[in-house]
Amino acid sequence: MKALGIIAAAALLGLLCWAEPALAAKQAPPAWKAWWDWGWRIVNFLILALLIFKMAKQPLKDFLSGQRAKVAGELEEMERIKAQAQAELKAMQEQTAGLAQELTSFEQALGAAAELERQRMFADAQQEAELILERARLGAEISLRRAKRRLAREILELAASLAEEKLKAAVTAADQSRLLGQFTDQALTAKPQS
Known part of the structure; x- marks a missing residue:
């Protein structure tokens, strides 16, 4: 029992689920349905953006920390070289107190080398920053193209539905009867092709 x-409740529920699309087909979709669909699209986009952020966050973080470590290593190497050069300079000053002119030229050469290395490191960092900006610009451009295509598709769909509605509203029963009569007359008078 x-x-x-x-079983009876399941059959009734199945009948209602089966009949619901037929009943809904007679009525225009409610206005809240469009907002509901847009809301879900936004939620889906936010979920996708969150997933991309979660997926790309660590590789980007690793890349930047790797670059930071590389630059820090190069700076430490430069500091070590600078410290070594300063130690050699001090030893030379102690050994050769009378060679001040030679020492001045050595300091200038060391400063020029350090400046060249600093400029090279700055240029490398600037190139990497430009590369990152270019990648970001390309990503934004691709997203903009996708959005434009999606908007154009939606505009075409809306124009087609508006044209269909206008045609339905413009064609009267008399027009339909006249067109049907013309079609049947042409079909009856048409010669079969051999």
């Missing part, structure tokens, strides 16, 4: 009630 209990199983029969469950």
Whole structure:
């Protein structure tokens, strides 16, 4: 008895689910449905953006920290070289107190080398920053193209539906009868092709 009630309830639910699209087809979709669909599109986009952020966050972080470590290593190497050069300079000053002119030229050469290395490191960092900006610009351009295509597709769909509605509204029963009569007359008078 209990199983029969469950089967009857399931059959009734199935009948209602089967009949619901037929009933809904007679009516225009409610206005809230469009907002509901847009809301879900936004939620889906946010989920996608979050997933991309979560997926790309660590590789980007690793890349930047790797670059930071590389630059820091180069700076430490430069500091070590600078410290070594300063130690050699001090030893030379102690050994050769009378060679001040030679020492001045050595300091200038060391400063020029350090400046060249600093400029090279700055140029490398600037190139990497430009590369990152170019990648970001390309990503934004691709997203903009996709959005434009999606908007154009939606505009075409809307124009087609508006044209269909206008045609339906413009064609009267008399027009339909006249067109049907013309078609049947042409079909009856048409010669079969051999």
